[in-house]
Amino acid sequence: MTNSSRLSRRSFLQVTSAMTAGGVIAGTSNSSFAQDSPNERPVFATIGLRNQGWTITDKSTKFADFAAFADVDSNVLGAINEKLKAKTGKAADGYSDYRKVLERDDIDAVMIATPDHWHTKISVEAMLAGKDVYCEKPLTLTIAEGKLIEKVVKQTGRVFQVGTMQRTENEHRFLKAIALIRAGRIGEIRKVTCGINGATGSPVIPAVDIPEGLDWDAWLGPAPEASYRALPEMRTGYGGGVPLYTNCHYAWRNWYEYSGGQMNDWGAHHVDIATWALGASDTGPNRITPVSYSLPVDYKNGYPTVDDRYNSPTKFEIHANMPGDIPLVITSEGDNGILFEGTKGRFFVNRGRLSGKPVEDLENNPLPEGAVEEVYGGPVSENHTANFIAAMQSREQPISDVWSHNRMLETCHLANIAIRLGRELKWDPAKREIVGDAEANSFLARESRSGFEIDM
Structure with missing residues (x-):
């Protein structure tokens, strides 16, 4: 769309x-x-x-x-x-x-x-x-x-x-960032880097009794059958009041069975803005390269070999080749946010700041009226x-x-598949399939657990 x-x-x-x-x-x-x-x-x-x-x-x-x-x-x-x-x-x-x-x-x-x-x-x-x-x-x-x-x-x-x-x-920082790019304030884009933070692994998390009041079978739903796991230490701060190490409340983000780790959690925010800024919301990358990554458990044929620890990546650097051969780098290193680099300058944006010389120049050369609304x-x-x-x-x-969201999220999904299999993937954005790699294509879908199929 x-x-x-x-x-x-x-x-x-x-x-x-x-x-x-x-x-x-x-x-x-x-x-x-x-x-x-x-x-x-x-x-x-x-x-x-x-x-x-x-x-x-x-x-x-x-x-x-x-x-x-x-x-x-x-x-x-x-x-x-x-x-x-x-x-x-x-x-x-x-x-x-x-x-x-x-x-x-x-x-x-x-x-x-x-x-x-x-x-x-x-x-x-x-x-x-x-x-x-x-x-x-x-x-x-x-x-x-x-x-x-x-x-x-x-x-x-x-x-x-x-x-x-x-x-x-x-505060519309991300809209202003895209408006800066559309106004030509950094010239032609040469590179975009999305910093989305790393993660930590976990100790071995034992199977324990299901907490009172939680319908664990319903919580699992379409996901594979699994034991409820938790350690006694409790999480504090945002999402607090639940076990710090578990395969349920809050920490489910660290398990491929239920989510996609940091790649999908923060990637869904920053890769979205980057893709929008690049004008690639109707297409996507043609190649995904896992330059480096670290998984907290051993994998075989793309699947974790144990089920008692977090299994999504803790560190990573992924290069997505976007239209015009512009590299989109997704990294666990550096500041959380997006760095846009062009032929005339660069600037950084995240939820707390919009900074760089093109931003400073707005004092004397503001964006055209209605640029953000556009x-x-x-x-x-x-x-x-x-x-x-x-x-x-x-x-x-x-x-x-959903169309623009899915297009950008395909980059994140593909990055996770590339990490799980440990190899570069070629992607056909028109057919929306991985080129010449049957094993990798098998990760594009997942069967629902019996009894939790979608009721069509």
């Missing part, structure tokens, strides 16, 4: 202005909002509540009413519902089975913040149930899942926002949910559409 298929400037302005003026969406003939919604605010439900699930819910209460929650951990379900009640004065109906949410006719949209391995199944079934979808990043566990979601979005006509909030929030495709929304709701009104796709 190209930029032209996102919100038009006019329709975006009409809807966003209505939201800004009254805090609600004015009704339209093509609105999908429930007819009995107070003030015609959309009715939402959140599936997967821990950490980011509450974060996106909390941000969205300004624009939507939450009627239902679903989580396989009853402890989380109860705690988050108490937070919602304290903030809005009303708790949501709580379910352990997300399908109960999808059965309800009063739900306009679902927000999905489950572990990655659940994203595709819930997203597809939600769209088929007539719901618009906001799903956290990274959207998929495999490239085949991305293709399936694209197919169902097209089939159902549902609006689908991916939670790559850097496209909307963070990148965004219209007035920049207050937050990512506001953009989603504006798209729900217009029935056009939002700023983080």
Whole structure:
């Protein structure tokens, strides 16, 4: 999907202005909002509540009413519902089975913040149930899942926002970065480096009793059957209150069975902005080279040989050959953020700063009026949910559409495959398949565990 298929400037302005003026969406003939919604605010439900699930819910209460929650951990379900009640004065109906949410006719949209391995199944079934979808990043566990979601979005006509909030929030630093590039402030791009942090391995994590209140079989869902594992030490800070070393809450990001490690976690943010800036959102790389990497366990034929420790990469340097033979470097070293280098200069951007001489030069040579809005495709929304709701009104796709997200995420998926197999991969971005490597192509899809297939 190209930029032209996102919100038009006019329709975006009409809807966003209505939201800004009254805090609600004015009704339209093509609105999908429930007819009995107070003030015609959309009715939402959140599936997967821990950490980011509450974060996106909390941000969205300004624009939507939450009627239902679903989580396989009853402890989380109860705690988050108490937070919602304290903030809005009303708790949501709580379910352990997300399908109960999808059965309800009063739900306009679902927000999905489950572990990655659940994203595709819930997203597809939600769209088929007539719901618009906001799903956290990274959207998929495999490239085949991305293709399936694209197919169902097209089939159902549902609006689908991916939670790559850097496209909307963070004081618009990333939008300004792209505007700088489009204005020619660094000349022609010669190299882009995405620093996405390294990770740590883990000690041996033993199988232990499943915590009370957690439906472990449901948590695993489409993933392979496995024992619940944890060590006694608890995590502190963000995501705290759970075991520091586990294959469940929070730490699931370090396991290929449920996620893609740092490559997909932070890569889904910074590789997204880099790909957008390069104008490669409709294509992608043609070659992925694993220059260096470190895995915390031994691998054979692309699979970890043990199941009791984290298995995603701890260090890496990946080179993706982008259109125009521009190298996109994805590295665990250096500052977290994106360094753009061109024929006339370079600058760095992350969530905390936008720095470099081209940025300093803006004091005397500002960007043209409307340059940031031109990148965004219209007035920049207050937050990512506001953009989603504006798209729900217009029935056009939002700023983080599934097509551009999947294209950039293919780079991250391919990087992980290259690391797992220990070799360079040639990629055909038109056919969306690995060239001349049957073993590598076998990693583009993954079977769901029996009983958890997608209900089509």
